[in-house]
Amino acid sequence: MSSNGNAKRLDAAKEAEVRDALLAERAVLAKQIRVLGKTSLVSTRSAGEELADVGTDDFIREMELSVMGEEGKRLALINTALDSLDAGSYGVCIDCDKEISDGRLRAKPYARLCIDCKSVREQNNGLPPEGVSEEELVE
Numbered sequence: 001m002s003s004n005g006n007a008k009r010l011d012a013a014k015e016a017e018v019r020d021a022l023l024a025e026r027a028v029l030a031k032q033i034r035v036l037g038k039t040s041l042v043s044t045r046s047a048g049e050e051l052a053d054v055g056t057d058d059f060i061r062e063m064e065l066s067v068m069g070e071e072g073k074r075l076a077l078i079n080t081a082l083d084s085l086d087a088g089s090y091g092v093c094i095d096c097d098k099e100i101s102d103g104r105l106r107a108k109p110y111a112r113l114c115i116d117c118k119s120v121r122e123q124n125n126g127l128p129p130e131g132v133s134e135e136e137l138v139e
């Protein structure tokens with residue numbers, strides 16, 4: 001295990017729990033997207049290959065790129081959350097650097113903004129406050 005020096009907010013058990021929740025949600029989304037036929041990737045694969053590939057990280061990341069709309073956005077948010085888990089920055093608001101409340105993370109495990117910053121952005125047409133670099137995908 002390497003450490004980048006960041007204090008991890010989550011202990012190992014909690015982290016595993018969050019990761020499971022994110023992966024479960026991602027699997028559901030991936031299935032929905034496939035059912036909706038929103039990705040052309042599927043049609044290039046045989047049925048057997050599809051089954052084997054669904055759930056692999058590469059396939060889902062490819063899918064994320066090819067999918068527009070809410071599902072694709074949520075998929076990207078989930079992938080970002082998984083990355084931040086790995087980086088040890090999960091659960092920290094990207095606007096104010098404060099911890100996102102457990103209740104909010106339970107409802108939206110891929111949330112990147114605390115509830116305060118989320119409502120600030122909502123009142124600001126979805127844009128971040130001044131001085132904060134703009135990230136396209138937030139929840």
Ligand SMILES: [Zn+2]
Nearest residue numbers: 093096114117
């Ligand atoms: Zn915040």
